[in-house]
Amino acid sequence: MSVVVSLNRDSGRRASLDMVNALVAADLGRVNQLILKRMDSNVALIPQLAGHIIAAGGKRLRPTLTLAAARLCGYKGERHIALAACVEFIHTATLLHDDVVDESDLRRGLATANNVWGNQASVLVGDFLFARAFQLMVEDGSLEVLDILSSASAQIAEGEVAQLTTANNTETSESAYLEVIRGKTATLFAAACRVGSVVAGRPQAQEEALDNYGLNLGIAFQLVDDVLDYSASQAELGKSVGDDFREGKITLPIILAYRRGNDEERAFWRRTMEDMEQSEDDLSRAIELLGKHETLNDTIERARHYGAIARDALGIFPKTDVKSALIDVVDFSIERAY
């Protein structure tokens, strides 16, 4: 079942990550080398497992943001390479820890990368990468960077725990959900960008601008991810539609549909997402309800709002190729919904 979403951009050009990727390509190559070098250990399982997830990691969006932010601030040194690797290590650690499942999940047939190595290995290798990130920061020697990334790490954990609390709760409010994705996704985007300006030694206003850019980009990015989980384009990417639904994960499209729904519909959401009693046709019915109340469209509209804030945050920087590329990142994050 597919979802029709109207495209209302000004220009016909389709945004992509091509420009930002081209600008940081050389630096990102060095980041990847450093990642391979520093995830090594005498304990062979560590590079095996870490290599698996880092290789599968794909876009490297977060370290790319660090590299591009440093360049936007005119940075000419070397420190952004190691700090971009830190950001990727922290991201990978959180992915590994997200993979950890509970007995209840196993009963529901859910399992992920940790199928291969198990919960314990996923947790411990995540811990190793997290500790390694801090070692890299110590080598860099900036207490400001350490402050940004240790605070971000605490907030990410808080966001993830908050998500556990809202899981399977159809009464979750939009603002409670925003707090969750602010913590679990947007905080690391913000920190990744801010760190780029810190190494360049830029004034506070530019640091804050990049932090705001990253934070709002991260919120938009996550909202669109939530939409993609229910849309056909996801299926084209080879991912399965409805993972969030099957996990009972409460995301904005569901929150809006629940609030806009009638009694019978709310009973449906409670049965499928709270009581986790799902039959084969339920995903189709869910997508139908999201369509009826236009909640995928409206979630994209919300994402567009945060995207606009992200774009405007860069207003204090002069027009350069890097700035255009960072704006493309925002546009791409939203347009990939179509």
Add this chain to the structure above:
Amino acid sequence: MSVVVSLNRDSGRRASLDMVNALVAADLGRVNQLILKRMDSNVALIPQLAGHIIAAGGKRLRPTLTLAAARLCGYKGERHIALAACVEFIHTATLLHDDVVDESDLRRGLATANNVWGNQASVLVGDFLFARAFQLMVEDGSLEVLDILSSASAQIAEGEVAQLTTANNTETSESAYLEVIRGKTATLFAAACRVGSVVAGRPQAQEEALDNYGLNLGIAFQLVDDVLDYSASQAELGKSVGDDFREGKITLPIILAYRRGNDEERAFWRRTMEDMEQSEDDLSRAIELLGKHETLNDTIERARHYGAIARDALGIFPKTDVKSALIDVVDFSIERAY
């Protein structure tokens, strides 16, 4: 079934933690207050779960070592309080992550504190405490302390992963096992002690002495823990005998018994510890074999060796109450085997 172990200390006095506990009591009270304050979060599950494990944590041995080491170095400031809290946060995070179980464990009926909240919550609250520890270190502002504790954290993770690799492997060598416990236990003892001398700004030789003291104390401590798991005194403490056996955890008493055993005995160890096929009488049989080859006694002898190194490491410090108390910690760690 109990195990008889001969007591051959020089003096009749029984060592305890009383002296060190008395010396640091006031400081430790402040550490506990800081722990309560800094484990707080708007996400209510975090202080709930963290409070549960920190309250149950008992001895506070690691932060006590930081406080006592600082005092041994004549430190008069305040920094040791926050850093002792860091050490306890890191320790608690590793405990929470140790609680994470795999499906296979659940099949064997093993489960721990995470019974109440589940794997995911244990992991995420552990991550929060770990991040919080780094925030406290950043507030303290010493890159040397950050270096010590980030390196220790990476080594702890390596030790834990190495332990996964040796699990259920009866061919594990004594030296491979020592590497595991050096990582998973002794490294944090060493770091806890070293940090105490760093805040006091002591010469390198004293830092290293305290590091060596902690490292060897940690090894002795873990070896005795491994013995206690098979001994009656454990039962007196209200803990169950044979947990390691039921998990198939290969510890030094088993490693020695396997190497000293005949073919039939090795087949027994492989069946019970590798294939995890255990029947009701197997624990008694295992304890009988440990007795036959005197491997509990000999593990304690090994612990005594590391204890002696720990004691001698303090040789460069003048004789004070604190030094005597730290030597008592070593003696207590070994004597609790009896």
